Amino acid sequence: MLVHWSVLVASGLLEAVWALALARAKGFTRLGPTIVFLVALVVSMAGLAFAMTGLPTGTAYAVWVGIGAVVTVGVSMLRREEDVSVARVLLLVLLVGCVVGLKAVS
Template sequence: MAWFVLVVSGMMEAVWAVALARSEGFHRVVPSVLFVVFLAGSLGGLAWAMTSLPTGTAYAVWTGIGATLTAVWSMASGAERATTARVGLLVLLVGCVVGLKAVA
């Protein structure tokens, strides 16, 4: 159950990161509210998962999921260019996250 919560929390990290960027310095209400809600949920889930998972592993997986999904969203939405190098590095990042799960 802790792994499931950790994965969902990592996904929520991507939502709050995108919402933060779209809040325009907290001047836009809806993205600002989404940022606060998803930040609280994401950190709460990470904290809960850390009660039964090693801290370093949990944090690395949470960050890896959030960073990967944020980058994929940015490329899919056209905010960033999707290059072979970026996609390849994201594949490596996902491989590292899966590897951490495999050895935990």
């Protein structure tokens, strides 16, 4: 089961990679980011599919999305592409808490 969780976390991180690459691909007009998007998307989905063979579907999906969302927003804030505010950071912390809570009760 540890393998499933490890693959799920890696897949969640790759979700952030493909989301960030998608923004940089500019409607698939830039080749490099488009290739990164496609590779990260396929590997991320394959990892999620594998993780779901040993974890509850709802929990696996929520954890995957949560990791991807928090990392995507965090990187965007660090790059100054999105505003940083106390409310946004607090909501991201709450989201992480929810993801940890789902894992704890699984």
